[in-house]
Structure formats: structure tokens, C-alpha cells
Amino acid sequence: MTDEIIISVNNLTKNYGQFEAVKGISFEVREGEIFGLLGPNGAGKSTTLEIIETLREKTGGQVMVDGFNLDKDPGEIKKIIGVQLQTSGYYPGLTLIELIELFGGLYNQPVKPLELLDTVNLRDKAKAKYKELSGGQKQRFSIATTLINQPRIIFLDEPTTGLDPQARRNLWDLIRAIRDRGTTVIITTHYMDEAEVLCDRVAIIDSGRIIAMESPDRLIDRLVATGFERPKEVKQANLEDVFIHLTGHALRPEN
Ligand code: ADP
């Protein structure tokens, strides 16, 4: 992570008719970090992401992405970001290679499908059709498609929802590897364990407002400093540890 600010959001608002979904939020994302937007369903996470991605109109506020103003240069912003499509956006009957070539054409970028599939551990599925992939494989493939235009920033909206523990951990490793190559990652999740291990910093959003923003470690330390203690005895492992211990870290063929 560097100290450079790559995204800056200032007093962002979004109304849907009379309803204020985003009520004036401000935050900055540093280059090379994994930044988490956390919050319950309906908090305004996807709305915020899609505005920064240039896919949704904002009501008010300013957004800068890598020096470009969202109002003036949305085209420049599009060039340097990678956006994960909803899975329904893929032609189910095309193979992974065909899909990557299709996206490469849309982005007007030369692509090397097999190399790209390597980065997400899907080379052996190169000739499989999208509809034949498991849930975890679909998620990995959709992350691969965010990388086609060699973006400086990728946006992942709940990438691990619905995955089993092995596939989830595998996806965390992949996201870290992408960050380690210098790409900034913004991710939404409502799994707090995931945010705790993956995110350098998080903003917690509730009903359209940011109510906390820090590294997970500092947020926890702060809560503990108020005298908070867990009501139950803290064990050295949890049920997910048991599950992974029994079933192993390895991905299943279905993953
Ligand atoms: P999150 O991603 O945190 O679950 P969203 O950004 O999807 O939240 O939604 C925030 C709020 O805005 C929710 O109450 C949702 O119902 C509402 N909302 C989202 N999209 C629309 C829309 N196109 N029209 C009207 N209301 C919407």
C-alpha cells in the first residue's frame, strides 16, 4: 500500500425518488489497499460502488478516481477500472476462452485467455462453458474478466456470497494476489470474518451513512478499550476451523 489517494469520495448522495439511499458519505481509498465497504443489506454499498464505477448517476457530491473527476471524465475512469458483472451477464453457452476473447474485443484490448485463466486457476476449464462451472469457479472467472483491461482498481460486490468455506478462502487468496501485484481492490461484504482477514481498511455503512472507518484491527482495539468483552469464553478455534480441519483446504472438483 502507498499513501497515494486513488479514490476520493466527498459528500456523496443518492436519492431514488423521495428515498435517500446514500446520505452524504465521504471516504478515501489508498492506492494498493484492499478497502472494504461493510454493511447490512440495503445500506447503500452497491449504489455507492456503481456510482464510482460510472454505472449509476449520483444525486450530489464529488468523486475523483486516479485524478479524474467523475463528472468530467467518466470515460477515463472506465479505462482504468475493472468491474465484476452480475453473473447473468455472461453468455452461458460460450467457453471461457470465447468469453475472454469477446470481452477483450469489447475493451479493445489484446488478451491472452490461457494466461488470464492461469491467474485465477481455471486453465483446465478453458474449454468448458460458463454454465458448466461451479459457484466458486464462476466467481473466479468473473474476477478474471475484471482484469482484462489491466485495471488499476477493481470493484468486487459481494464476491463470496453463497460460496462454501474452501471456495471462499481460495477467493481470498486470489484477491490478495491481485492486490500484491499492485491493483487496488474495493470489496463489499457482509461477512465480518472475511473483512477482518482481507481488508486493510473498512468503512461501515448503515442506512446510507458511514458510521466507522479504520483498519479492522483498530476498530476492534477501540471497542475493547471501551471495556467490551465477549460474553462467551473465547475458544482457540471456531466451527469453521473444525470444518476446514476435517475437510481440508483443497478445492473440490466442483469448486
Ligand atoms: P446494499 O448494496 O448495501 O445492499 P443498495 O445500494 O443495493 O444496498 O440499496 C440501498 C437502498 O436503495 C435499498 O433500500 C434499496 O432498496 C434501494 N435501491 C437500490 N436500487 C434502487 C433503485 N434502482 N430504485 C429504488 N431504490 C433502490
Ligand code: MG
Ligand atoms: Mg449490494
